Amino acid sequence: MARVLTGIQSTNIPHLGNILGAMLPAIKMSNEKENEALLFIADLHSLTTVKDPVFLRNSAYAVAAAWIALGFDTEKNILFRQSDVTEVCELTWYLSCFTPFPMLANAHGFKDKSETLGDVTAGLFTYPVLMAADILLYDTNFVPVGKDQLQHLEMTRDIARSFNHRMGETLVIPDAKINEETMLVPGTDGRKMSKSYNNFINIFLPEKELKKQIAGIVTDAKPLEEPKDPETCNVFAIYKIVANEEQVIKMKASYLAGNYGYGHAKAALTEVILERFSVARKKYTELMSDFSLLDKELKKGEDKARKIALPVLSRVREKTGFKP
Ligand code: ADP
Ligand code: TRP
DSSP: EEEEEEEEEEESSSSHHHHHIIHHEEEEHHSSSEEEEEEEHHHHHHTOOOOHHHHHHHHHHHHHHHHTTTOTTTTSEEEEEGGHHHHHHHHHHHHHTSSSSSHTTHHHHHHHHHHHHHHOHHHHHHHHHHHHHHTTTTTTTEEOOOGGGHHHHHHHHHHHHHHHHHHHSSOOOEEEEEEEEEOOOTTSSSSSSOOGGTTTTTTSSSSHHHEEEEEEEEOOOOOOTTTOOGGGGGHHHHHHHHHHHHHHHHHHHHHHSSSHHHHHHHHHHHHHHHHHTTHHHHHHHHHHHOOHHHHHHHHHHHHHHHHHHHHHHHHHHHTTSSOO
């Protein structure tokens, strides 16, 4: 049995890019018989950027609700909130004493963020050590992540190797699992869909607001009658990822034929999103209207996660000279 683990920060409600690029592929992997998957909400990591407690807390619920609504099986697998298993903070400390300072200073995640963020904190600096602890605390074999996280994974492996080298074989060395064909979902302005660009589509919005978001997709000003090029259109770029083959062929033909406006394309995109995510939307709204079910799910996940974490932590304590 392979142990698969990945985390997603709770910095907002997951958008279409997060869902198609990261969440659905992870759920697919978690359904495979030979895998046991731990998916967690990286709320401690979110604190490096989010300083509003209500927003932080609600975003953690939103991410949990999205995982469940999209079909993550919490009986077979484990869904938990990072901050509930506080053992990860203890492991972070041990690991930080095996992490070379220059490695953190040269991390590009830190360099990028320290240039753009107002408050550059020690938390931002040690972010990769907490991430290493997330992974190593559960004897993880595979970590499905986007390319942007590859350096963090390399650091995790280096930290684990450094610990094992000094203290003897203790930690499992994980492998990154990069899905090469993971599509890059474009946002409403054609750039990569991202919270930071505010160009995202939130599929969990009520229909009216979802329509408004989709209406905001940037297009050129070609009149209705004129034939249009689907390959340069932001609406088509998103539609092509969400719709099925037949629907895509049909829309392409309409673009080329003319007498088909961007309003039509946006209506078709709305319809396909509403249809494809109808079950998830309903489930998400249910879960977010009463947190008690999510609390139960998260407690169940916390208990299961801790059961895996404690023996690992005990190994580390023993090797470092602390009470196992
Ligand atoms: P954001 O850019 O909105 O802040 P995150 O960095 O929190 O998103 O990404 C969480 C996960 O979602 C990562 O695994 C990332 O690779 C994936 N992801 C984010 N945006 C996209 C996108 N536009 N297309 C595909 N995957 C994405
Ligand atoms: N840093 C990851 C991101 O921003 C989130 C994350 C935190 C993570 N801990 C992790 C991902 C452990 C994989 C494994 O997307």
